[in-house]
Amino acid sequence: xxxxxxxxxxxxxxxxxxxxxxxxxxxxxxxxxxxxxxxxxxxxxxxxxxxxxxxxxxxxxxxxxxxxxxxxxxxxxxxxxxxxxxxxxxxxxxxxxxxxxxxxxxxxxxxxxxxxxxxxxxxxxxxxxxxxxxxxxxxxxxxxxxxxxxxxxxxxxxxxxxxxxxxxxxxxxxxxxxxxxxxxxxxxxxxxxxxxxxxxxxxxxxxxxxxxxxxxxxxxxxxxxxxxxxxxxxxxxxxxxxxxxxxxxxxxxxxxxxxxxxxxxxxxxxxxxxxxxxxxxxxxxxxxxxxxxxxxxxxxxxxxxxxxxxxxxxxxxxxxxxxxxxxxxxx
Ligand SMILES: [Zn+2]
Numbered sequence: 001x002x003x004x005x006x007x008x009x010x011x012x013x014x015x016x017x018x019x020x021x022x023x024x025x026x027x028x029x030x031x032x033x034x035x036x037x038x039x040x041x042x043x044x045x046x047x048x049x050x051x052x053x054x055x056x057x058x059x060x061x062x063x064x065x066x067x068x069x070x071x072x073x074x075x076x077x078x079x080x081x082x083x084x085x086x087x088x089x090x091x092x093x094x095x096x097x098x099x100x101x102x103x104x105x106x107x108x109x110x111x112x113x114x115x116x117x118x119x120x121x122x123x124x125x126x127x128x129x130x131x132x133x134x135x136x137x138x139x140x141x142x143x144x145x146x147x148x149x150x151x152x153x154x155x156x157x158x159x160x161x162x163x164x165x166x167x168x169x170x171x172x173x174x175x176x177x178x179x180x181x182x183x184x185x186x187x188x189x190x191x192x193x194x195x196x197x198x199x200x201x202x203x204x205x206x207x208x209x210x211x212x213x214x215x216x217x218x219x220x221x222x223x224x225x226x227x228x229x230x231x232x233x234x235x236x237x238x239x240x241x242x243x244x245x246x247x248x249x250x251x252x253x254x255x256x257x258x259x260x261x262x263x264x265x266x267x268x269x270x271x272x273x274x275x276x277x278x279x280x281x282x283x284x285x286x287x288x289x290x291x292x293x294x295x296x297x298x299x300x301x302x303x304x305x306x307x308x309x310x311x312x313x314x315x316x317x318x319x320x321x322x323x324x325x326x327x328x329x330x331x
Contacts, residue, residue, distance in 0.1 A: 005294050006103070013298030016101075019094045027090040028063050031076050034302065035309045046079045047072045081128045081308040091115055092125075093305070099129055100300040103289060105266040105282070124317050130281040131316055132307035133288040137197075142190040143218030149190045150221040151210060151228060152256035153203040156267060157275020158182025181275060185263065185283045188213050189255045194291045197259075197283040203227035221253050262286045281316070 005011055022030070032041035043053045043065045050069035057064045066073050077083050082092060098114055099106050112122035143149040158181035163169045170177045186206040189195035198209045204227040211234055214220060222228035224241040231237050238251035246252060263286040267274045274282040292300055 011296055013296040014097055014100075014301050016094060016097055019090065019097050022090055022093070024088060024090060027088070027093055028076065030093060031089050031305070031309070034306050035076055035080070037306075043074075043076075045069060045072070046074050077309070079312060081132055081311050081314050083313050086121075087115075087117065091117075093301070095122075095125055096129065096301045096304050096308075097297070099126065100297045100304065102270075103293070104262060105270040105285060105289075107270050127278065127281060127316055128308065128314050129304055130285045131314055132304055132311055134281065134284040135307045135311050136303075137284055137287060140194060140196045141213055141215050142188055142194055142196060143220075144215040145217035147190060147193070147215075147217075148219045148221060149188055149193075149214050150253045150256040151186065151188050151206075151214075151231070152223060152253045152260065153184045153186045153206070153225075153227070154260040154263065155182055155184050156263075156279055157273075183275065183279055185260075185279065186210070187256050187259050187283070187287065189259055189290075190218075191255055195256075195259055195287045197280070197287050199280045199283060207231070221251055223253055259286060259290050262290055 019027075029041060032043070036042060036044050038044075039051065042051065044051055045053055045065075045067035048067060048070040050067050052068040053065040053074075054068065055063070056066040056073065062075060064073055064075050076089070077085050085092065095111060095115060098111060106126065108123040108126050109119055111117075111126060112119045115122070117125075158179050160170075160172050160177065160179055162172070172178065183199050183201060184203055184206075185197050185199055186203060186209065187195055187197045188210060196213050198206065200206050200209075203225060206227070207230055210220075210231065214235065216234075218235060220231055220235040220237045222231060222237060222239055224239055224243070228237070228239075238249075240246070240248060240251040240253060247254060263274075263283060266282060266286055271282065292303070295303075
């Protein structure tokens with residue numbers, strides 16, 4: 001049997017030891033090369049695009065540049081996901097390396113212990129990395145003529161704990177006995193290709209999303225649930241009844257199930273609770289991890305860092321500290 005990718009040498013191109021051996025100047029240069037790849041790390045003014053900038057950092061201060069064109073100051077992370085960062089850049093590289101190495105995900109509490117930062121700092125940092133990953137999924141359309149894609153849904157959140165005594169227990173299958181917090185992650189996954197998830201209140205709301213994200217001419221595979229019936233109007237659909245078989249006559253949703261296996265393990269084993277406002281971000285993280293599972297950890301770290309530097313300020317977390325009125329001590 002072929003060796004599993006994660007056991008191979010090719011999977012390990014970045015170690016934490018390498019990151020911690022870096023001097024601050026090395027980490028700065030690494031980020032500069034990622035941010036300003038076209039000029040091999042030479043600063044480009046984010047305000048006016050001028051290439052003429054000089055180093056104006058204060059004594060022992062963080063790296064800072066001043067543009068000769070517009071006279072404005074900027075840093076390596078100005079206007080990126082890491083704007084106004086408080087930690088040394090080396091810590092961000094370390095966080096990205098740790099985050100990549102955990103194939104099912106990394107809990108914010110664990111990374112707060114790894115890097116000795118507050119839980120909230122770790123929580124925001126990891127969510128920014130998820131936001132960066134999601135950048136790659138934006139507007140993605142999968143499939144095409146002669147290609148096959150699978151569609152499936154998985155429910156998350158809204159757990160209702162059964163009562164202690166049998167006579168007090170309610171039937172949790174009825175909508176009236178649920179708390180309305182349960183949501184469904186619907187994933188579209190091309191066989192041998194990429195995936196794209198979205199979150200809805202029920203599978204039947206996903207039709208427009210599926211129509212927009214699967215190219216015409218794709219053969220779509222789905223299970224026997226009635227919510228997928230209207231896909232027949234637009235696509236050639238192969239259905240698999242899971243009560244009879246998991247794969248029959250070429251029809252199966254095993255690629256989609258693999259995705260849910262990863263997301264479910266992230267929920268049960270790492271985060272314990274991934275419902276609510278951030279469910280989509282966790283779903284996107286698992287999608288990115290699933291699609292890039294055969295990419296070396298060094299390449300993954302570079303990609304995530306590059307996505308974070310390419311993306312503007314955080315949508316989810318700009319002003320988070322002000323909104324939550326949290327002191328910045330230890331951040
Ligand atoms: Zn400028």
